[in-house]
Each structure stands twice: as structure tokens, then as C-alpha cells.
Amino acid sequence: MNESNQSFRTLAVDIGGSGIKVMVLDTDGQPLSDRQRLKTPHPAKPENVIDTILTLAKQQEFDRVSVGFPGVVQNGLIKTAVNLNSDWLQYDLATSLTQLLSKPVKVANDADIQGFGAISGKGVELVLTLGTGFGSALFVSGKLVPNLEMGHHPFRKGETYEEQLGRAALEKEGKKKWNNRLEKAIANLDRLFSYDALYIGGGETKNINFDLPSNAKIIPNVNGLLGGIKLWTS
Ligand code: BGC
Numbered sequence: 001m002n003e004s005n006q007s008f009r010t011l012a013v014d015i016g017g018s019g020i021k022v023m024v025l026d027t028d029g030q031p032l033s034d035r036q037r038l039k040t041p042h043p044a045k046p047e048n049v050i051d052t053i054l055t056l057a058k059q060q061e062f063d064r065v066s067v068g069f070p071g072v073v074q075n076g077l078i079k080t081a082v083n084l085n086s087d088w089l090q091y092d093l094a095t096s097l098t099q100l101l102s103k104p105v106k107v108a109n110d111a112d113i114q115g116f117g118a119i120s121g122k123g124v125e126l127v128l129t130l131g132t133g134f135g136s137a138l139f140v141s142g143k144l145v146p147n148l149e150m151g152h153h154p155f156r157k158g159e160t161y162e163e164q165l166g167r168a169a170l171e172k173e174g175k176k177k178w179n180n181r182l183e184k185a186i187a188n189l190d191r192l193f194s195y196d197a198l199y200i201g202g203g204e205t206k207n208i209n210f211d212l213p214s215n216a217k218i219i220p221n222v223n224g225l226l227g228g229i230k231l232w233t234s
Pocket of ligand 1: 070071109110111129132133134135149151152162
């Protein structure tokens with residue numbers, strides 16, 4: 001139980017390029033419901049994505065909402081949405097959902113939330129997510145450096161990390177090349193950040209077929225929902 005002894009149910013929402021997931025968490029961040037998932041609608045414009053969230057939310061009881069969004073988010077405002085739709089740019093998702101759900105809503109980058117669900121809070125911790133896009137989050141002694149967006153930085157051969165390691169690249173180039181690239185990316189990022197720990201999440205982690213360095217580990221997808229509690233507690 002938290003210090004105020006009040007209990008809150010948090011609806012955690014994870015908006016992904018292929019699926020939208022929800023789960024209800026108790027005040028301490030423990031799951032109170034199973035994870036529910038619907039496909040991300042196409043085109044993934046704000047009104048369609050919000051309709052899907054409302055459908056999922058209708059089936060749950062909750063007092064407040066945490067949303068992970070696959071783009072840069074500042075003060076509830078969407079700044080980038082490379083893998084969804086350009087209609088999201090400058091969209092005030094936090095205010096919109098607050099009005100529609102009549103509950104307080106906080107929105108953050110999806111990889112940042114996934115990281116909150118995984119980190120130990122010690123030293124420099126880097127989180128990568130391998131799904132439709134290439135997500136990244138950086139924490140120093142548990143404190144988030146928001147919206148890292150490593151995915152859109154140059155990696156190799158004139159391409160970004162996301163161009164080389166996103167789902168489209170995996171499907172086009174195949175697992176062998178993708179794994180070789182991922183190994184190189186991990187070595188690169190270790191040199192860049194000298195992190196104490198690296199956590200790798202996202203649906204495509206199932207394709208990793210090499211031994212990770214000892215300071216790196218694969219984390220479950222549910223972290224992308226569990227981390228939502230931290231938007232209210234940190
Ligand atoms: C976005 C990031 C996001 C990542 C994973 C990237 O294309 O720019 O903000 O975290 O995809 O969804």
C-alpha cells in the first residue's frame with residue numbers, strides 16, 4: 001500500500017504499431033486484470049486509436065490512466081509518431097483522453113514506460129525495445145532521461161537503428177542479418193553509454209539467437225504495462 005493509504009486502480013495502456021494493450025494495476029503496480037489486446041487500427045489516426053482504447057477501457061474499472069505512446073511525448077502532447085500517422089503531431093492525447101474517460105491521464109513514451117517496468121534504479125541503465133520500431137530509454141540512478149529516440153540516430157551504412165533493426169528490416173533481411181546487426185548495435189551502444197545494465201524488450205526479442213553480454217537481458221512485454229504505475233509514483 002502506498003504512503004497515503006489510499007488505493008487507486010491504474011489503467012495501463014500500451015499503444016504499439018501492431019497492437020493496443022491494457023491492464024489494470026493496483027496502487028503498488030501489481031496486476032489486477034489480465035492483459036487485454038486489440039489490433040492497432042489502420043490508418044492509425046488519433047480518432048481510430050482512441051476508439052480502440054475506449055473499447056478496451058469500457059471493460060475495466062479504474063481511477064486513473066497511464067498511456068505509453070510510440071513517439072516523443074512532452075507534457076501529454078505528441079511530438080512524433082513515425083510508425084502511426086502524421087495526424088498525431090501536436091495532438092494533446094492526455095487532455096483528449098482525460099475528457100473522454102473522465103479520469104486523470106498521463107502519457108509518456110512507450111520505451112520510457114517499458115524501462116520503468118524493468119530497471120533496478122542503480123547506475124546507468126539502457127532499455128531497448130524491438131517491435132515495429134526501435135525504442136530506447138535511458139535511466140541514471142533510476143531517473144529517466146526522457147525521449148531518448150536512439151532509433152532515429154545514424155547506426156551504419158547510412159541508415160538509422162530503426163531502419164536497420166525495426167520489424168520491416170527483420171522481414172526484409174531475415175533473422176541472420178538482423179541478429180548480426182543487433183550484436184553490432186549492442187556493442188556500439190555499450191561504447192556510447194558504458195551502461196551497467198541493458199534490458200531488451202518487445203515482441204521481436206523472440207528472434208534473438210546469440211548469447212547476450214552478461215550485463216544484458218531480455219525483459220517480458222508486460223513491463224510495457226507494469227511501468228505505467230511509475231507515471232504516478234515517481
Ligand atoms: C519511436 C519511439 C518509440 C519506438 C518504439 C520509434 O519509431 O520514434 O518513440 O519508442 O519507435 O515504439
